[in-house]
Amino acid sequence: MNFLRNAMAIAYKDLRSEVRSKDTINASLSFSLVILLLFSFAFDTDSEQVQEISGGLLWIVFAFASSLILGRSFARELTNDCMDALIASPINPAELFFGKAVANFALLLAVELFCLPVFGIFYNVRWAQQFPVLLVVVMLGTWGMTVIGTLFSAMTVNLRLREIMLPTLVYPFIIPVLLGAVQLSKGLIIGEPVGSDNQIWFRVLVAFDLIFTLLAMAFADIVLVG
Amino acid sequence: MRSKLIVTLAVVACLVLAWNIRTIFLHVPDEANQGAIFRILYFHVPSAMTSFCGFFVAMAFSLMYLYKQDLKYDSIAASITEVSLAFAIVTLVTGSIWGRIIWGVWWAWDARLTSYFICILIYSGYLMLRRAVDEPNQRARFSTVLSVLGCADITIVWKSIEWFRTQHPGPVLSVRNGGGMAPGMEAPVYINLIPLLMLCLALILVRTRQEDLRHEVDALRRTAHSF
Amino acid sequence: MDRNFLYLCYGLIAAWMVIFIYVISLALRERSLRQELDRVRKMVDDGERSSRGVNDPRP
Numbered sequence: 001m002n003f004l005r006n007a008m009a010i011a012y013k014d015l016r017s018e019v020r021s022k023d024t025i026n027a028s029l030s031f032s033l034v035i036l037l038l039f040s041f042a043f044d045t046d047s048e049q050v051q052e053i054s055g056g057l058l059w060i061v062f063a064f065a066s067s068l069i070l071g072r073s074f075a076r077e078l079t080n081d082c083m084d085a086l087i088a089s090p091i092n093p094a095e096l097f098f099g100k101a102v103a104n105f106a107l108l109l110a111v112e113l114f115c116l117p118v119f120g121i122f123y124n125v126r127w128a129q130q131f132p133v134l135l136v137v138v139m140l141g142t143w144g145m146t147v148i149g150t151l152f153s154a155m156t157v158n159l160r161l162r163e164i165m166l167p168t169l170v171y172p173f174i175i176p177v178l179l180g181a182v183q184l185s186k187g188l189i190i191g192e193p194v195g196s197d198n199q200i201w202f203r204v205l206v207a208f209d210l211i212f213t214l215l216a217m218a219f220a221d222i223v224l225v226g
Numbered sequence: 227m228r229s230k231l232i233v234t235l236a237v238v239a240c241l242v243l244a245w246n247i248r249t250i251f252l253h254v255p256d257e258a259n260q261g262a263i264f265r266i267l268y269f270h271v272p273s274a275m276t277s278f279c280g281f282f283v284a285m286a287f288s289l290m291y292l293y294k295q296d297l298k299y300d301s302i303a304a305s306i307t308e309v310s311l312a313f314a315i316v317t318l319v320t321g322s323i324w325g326r327i328i329w330g331v332w333w334a335w336d337a338r339l340t341s342y343f344i345c346i347l348i349y350s351g352y353l354m355l356r357r358a359v360d361e362p363n364q365r366a367r368f369s370t371v372l373s374v375l376g377c378a379d380i381t382i383v384w385k386s387i388e389w390f391r392t393q394h395p396g397p398v399l400s401v402r403n404g405g406g407m408a409p410g411m412e413a414p415v416y417i418n419l420i421p422l423l424m425l426c427l428a429l430i431l432v433r434t435r436q437e438d439l440r441h442e443v444d445a446l447r448r449t450a451h452s453f
Numbered sequence: 454m455d456r457n458f459l460y461l462c463y464g465l466i467a468a469w470m471v472i473f474i475y476v477i478s479l480a481l482r483e484r485s486l487r488q489e490l491d492r493v494r495k496m497v498d499d500g501e502r503s504s505r506g507v508n509d510p511r512p
Contacts, residue, residue, distance in 0.1 A: 453500030
């Protein structure tokens with residue numbers, strides 16, 4: 001219980017800070033809209049093809065949006081030595097990591113839930129046909145991206161090439177998550193139920209989330225403290 | 227002593243490889259459906275096995291560093307990772323050339339190939355991260371984390387042939403319950419693995435020696451700056 | 454069949470080229486490391502000599 005309480009304290013701190021400043025979420029939302037705009041130049045938005053590739057497009061938008069949110073996650077603590085204060089505080093690194101991950105997850109989910117209707121409008125995609133299942137897929141995929149991104153954000157925060165290193169490290173790791181989420185989203189967006197062929201992707205997402213959450217929490221101490 | 231070992235390993239590896247190439251070209255018949263291109267398997271599969279083993283052994287050495295807090299384990303882990311990455315690139319290149327003949331394309335985005343390409347990207351990121359971190363202990367810790375997470379991803383690569391529908395051939399080696407190859411044709415895969423492992427070990431020893439030189443340069447530089 | 458054999462040769466040449474290029478890069482890296490080591494050793498020697506003093510007869 002102490003673990004959850006401390007982690008939620010960190011998450012609440014980050015979310016409250018973000019709600020007050022709205023820096024990261026505004027930037028992330030704007031960036032998502034720009035990407036949606038750029039996609040409209042890449043292919044014919046009226047064609048049937050859009051329905052087929054909508055899952056992939058959506059998750060590319062989410063992946064790029066996540067880079068801004070995850071990059072700010074630990075970078076915001078650099079000013080006024082807040083990072084040192086957090087590490088020296090009584091909360092243990094795993095709690096700090098988990099709290100940060102929960103905050104990033106909430107922010108990223110908010111951006112994604114904003115992007116979904118905008119995507120539907122711009123590309124004439126009826127994404128809400130199987131919304132509960134789609135929401136589960138979005139949450140599983142988002143958690144997978146968040147967990148990896150938060151860990152690497154902690155790792156790269158003090159590096160001189162932080163802005164380059166974070167996407168370079170994160171994107172190859174989250175590809176299995178993106179793969180599973182895209183395969184599932186593709187069918188759900190066009191109104192098909194999840195068939196037996198696609199059940200494997202749910203298992204991939206759940207397994208990925210579980211394995212990498214445990215590994216990330218185990219390594220939080222090593223990354224943050226040493 | 228290390229130099230002698232490197233030279234011995236390299237020479238023996240080259241001799242065994244030369245003998246194996248002779249056997250592969252003169253004694254192993256063409257495969258019924260694939261023809262001569264099938265012989266690339268004798269380098270493609272051992273390279274893949276070498277690189278996979280290398281990544282896992284590097285993870286073990288990284289974890290040894292965490293346990294013992296001795297930077298020599300980190301040096302060994304980094305060396306093994308770099309050499310394994312070279313062998314992974316060999317695997318992709320030979321696989322791509324095989325695919326050009328058999329599938330008609332240089333590349334196909336099936337699960338096994340894509341996952342293998344992801345491994346190469348992950349370990350390229352590992353090497354880039356090492357260059358970006360100046361403090362040796364921090365570099366070693368971050369490398370350990372990346373190595374363990376990378377190996378978890380490799381597990382997905384290994385299992386992908388069973389989990390996903392794929393264009394890549396199913397298991398054919400008898401150790402993977404395939405048994406699709408004639409016994410006389412399967413043996414050279416394992417026989418060729420030995421010289422590739424020896425070559426890999428020789429390169430790792432060279433690379434580790436360079437890491438030791440780097441540490442010596444850093445230590446002397448600190449001494450020089452203290453005057 | 455000839456095309457098969459040709460591509461087999463391309464494949465083997467490509468594989469060994471990758472290893473060869475890596476070995477060359479290792480050799481170049483070792484050479485530059487040794488040069489750097491010699492340079493830093495000289496810096497340390499010069500530093501030691503200057504800290505001992507100008508009139509010290511020791512080499």
